[in-house]
Amino acid sequence: MKDKGFFKKFGEYALYIILAIGLAFVCKSYVFARADVIGPSMQPTFNDKDIIFMEKISTETGHINRGEVVVFNSHDENGDNYIKRVIGIAGDRIGIKSGKVYLNGKVLTENYLPEEVVTEGNSAAAEYIVPKGYVFVLGDNRENSTDSRIIGPVNLKDVKGHVILRVYPFKNMNYFK
Structure with missing residues (x-):
């Protein structure tokens, strides 16, 4: 028994x-995934070796908003994932001139960047139109970022998630919209 x-x-x-x-x-x-930030391309928002969590539901539904920080497959030779900020969504016209970013003809307010940040465009194109099913992304460290100015718009199918939480370093723990 x-x-x-x-x-x-x-x-x-x-x-x-x-x-x-x-x-x-x-x-x-x-639903959720952990990722490690590698490199300085998102400074001052994220630093090398920060540990973040991202939600994946918005990427499954294709609902990504301007200003969100996303992680995506770069399709580079190493198969790296990049972390960047969404500046434009489908149909947006992005212009970069005189060190400023323009969204649909108006200077983009970027409160997440220090005032002295200058954004240079790719010499090949100073204006970009975001196609349907894509987003235009920029790193917050505009002088040291491989982003849509170089690689072009990012296919929504390559977006792995949108960052919602930094958990490490503990002193910088923060929630992101």
């Missing part, structure tokens, strides 16, 4: 463990 009770309890615990693993897998695949 004792053995029956043991096997019944063991079966229940095994079921709970399998359910927990399944739920964790679903959350990691479709």
Whole structure:
């Protein structure tokens, strides 16, 4: 009789463990993911070795907003993921001139950047129109960022998530919209 009770309890615990693993897998695949910031391209917002969490639901639904920070597959030779800020969405006209970014003809207010930041355009094009299904991204460290000025607009299918939380370093823990 004792053995029956043991096997019944063991079966229940095994079921709970399998359910927990399944739920964790679903959350990691479709809801939340962790990422590490590598490099200085998003300074001063994020620094090298910051640890962030991103939500993935908005990318699954294709709902990305201007100003959000996203992580995307760069398709570079190393298969790196890049972290950048969304400046323009489908249909937006982005202009870069005289060190400023223009969104649909108006100077973009970028409160997340220090006042002295100058944005230079790619010499090949000073104006970009964001195609449907794409976003235009820039790094906050405009002098040291491989972003849409160089690689062009980013396909929404390549966006892995939108940053919602920095967890490390602990003193800089912060929530992002």
